[in-house]
Amino acid sequence: xxxxxxxxxxxxxxxxxxxxxxxxxxxxxxxxxxxxxxxxxxxxxxxxxxxxxxxxxxxxxxxxxxxxxxxxxxxxxxxxxxxxxxxxxxxxxxxxxxxxxxxxxxxxxxxxxxxxxxxxxxxxxxxxxxxxxxxxxxxxxxxxxxxxxxxxxxxxxxxxxxxxxxxxxxxxxxxxxxxxxxxxxxxxxxxxxxxxxxxxxxxxxxxxxxxxxxxxxxxxxxxxxxxxxxxxxxxxxxxxxxxxxxxxxxxxxxxxxxxxxxxxxxxxxxxxxxxxxxxxxx
Numbered sequence: 161x162x163x164x165x166x167x168x169x170x171x172x173x174x175x176x177x178x179x180x181x182x183x184x185x186x187x188x189x190x191x192x193x194x195x196x197x198x199x200x201x202x203x204x205x206x207x208x209x210x211x212x213x214x215x216x217x218x219x220x221x222x223x224x225x226x227x228x229x230x231x232x233x234x235x236x237x238x239x240x241x242x243x244x245x246x247x248x249x250x251x252x253x254x255x256x257x258x259x260x261x262x263x264x265x266x267x268x269x270x271x272x273x274x275x276x277x278x279x280x281x282x283x284x285x286x287x288x289x290x291x292x293x294x295x296x297x298x299x300x301x302x303x304x305x306x307x308x309x310x311x312x313x314x315x316x317x318x319x320x321x322x323x324x325x326x327x328x329x330x331x332x333x334x335x336x337x338x339x340x341x342x343x344x345x346x347x348x349x350x351x352x353x354x355x356x357x358x359x360x361x362x363x364x365x366x367x368x369x370x371x372x373x374x375x376x377x378x379x380x381x382x383x384x385x386x387x388x389x390x391x392x393x394x395x396x397x398x399x400x401x402x403x404x405x406x407x408x409x410x411x412x413x414x415x416x417x418x419x420x421x422x423x424x425x426x427x428x429x430x431x432x433x434x435x436x437x438x439x440x441x442x
Contacts, residue, residue, distance in 0.1 A: 177309065177333050179343045181208040182223050188345075195219055196307075196333045198326040220318050223337040245320060248292045252356075259386065260432035269384070269436075273353065274302045276427060276438040277382045281305030283350035288339050288371060289313075289357025293321035293332060295382075299353070300330045309333040309349075311342075342370045351379045358385040358414075359406050368421035372441060381423060381439035387411050389433050411435055 177196075181187040187208035195202050198219055206221065207213040214223050256264035279285060279299045283306055287296040290310035300308055310332050312318050318334050325332050337343050340363055352375050361367055375381060388408045409417070415425050418439055427438040 177307070178345075179335075180345050181210060181212055182214075182337070182341065182343050183212045184208060184210045187212075189214070189343075191216075191221060191333060195221065196331045198322055198331060198334075199329065218319075219322060220315070220334045220336060222315070223335060223343055224313065247317070247320070248294055248324070252292070252294060256431075256434055259434050262431075264431065264434075270298050270302075272429065272436055273298055273382050276436075277351050277353060277380050279303035279306045279351065283307070284309070284348065285351045285353065286344075286349045286374065287311065288342075288352060288354045288367070289360070290321060291317045291355075291357075292324055293318075293334070295353045295355050296321075296332050297325055297328050297330045300332065301328070307333070309335060311335045311337050311339065313338055339367045339370060342374050344374045346373050347376045348374045349379060350376055352381040354382070355384045356386070358383065359408060361407075364407070365417060365421060368418065368423070372422040375441055377441055379441065380426070383418075383435075383437040383439055385414065385435055385437075386433050387414065387430065387435045408433070 175193050176190040177193070179189050179191060181189055187210045189206050189208045191206055194200070195216060196219070202216060202219045204216045205213050206216060214221060216222075253266045256266070256269060273295060277285070277299065279302055281303060285299055285306055285308045287293060287308060287310040290296055290312045291314075293310040296308045296310040299306060310318075310321060312321070313336060315336055318336055321332070322334055335343070339361075352371055354371075358364055371381060386408055388410050411428075411430060414435065415437075418425060418437070419442070422442050423439040424442045425437055426440045429436045
């Protein structure tokens, strides 16, 4: 039994993350498990059998050749170093209390995330538009035996995610990529999560279609996004935010979008303009 357990640990240590080449849909790329061990810096290059190469710099795998050509103000701000540095500690941990109009600690959001996503040992989860990988770290804390992949198109956010994950002694795969073209094969993930990113997307339906493609049939998708306010003065503020690239929907409108992408709403909780939704593949 001891020998079997030893070899099981060894095999887990030698596992790699298999992704799909961004350029060749049928070509795969193996990312060594060591890349996720953020206590030790990893630099190098990975490539597919077609020859396309991608750099790994300080454990962050960069699958984007260039910066996105056109971005809204909201998207551009995510590429600023100061935004990445202040996002989680100054804004994210207080945002739900501000947006709901009452005390809403980050721990309450964490409970909902873990309860609905229900991460399990040995299973694989994806954090879409991870920013500083708050959700990813919470999932790993709740279930250290799970594997978590955190993706974002902002290199600055991923660098900050790495700093925070290293400080928390959390192992994550950090990938810089475009959520409209997820570099994964179909039915790869046991669960997905997205916190606040939906409102910033220029093509949310495309991202949701991609999410539906890569999630397994029984997987859960934990979603937090903002909905239209009821008060007229708050709606004026949201309309102004729309000029910067943020989009807000009625709850029914967002649910229709989820269903159109191939999901069904399994559970939902709305407080103020904050909406938490548990989605399942239809």
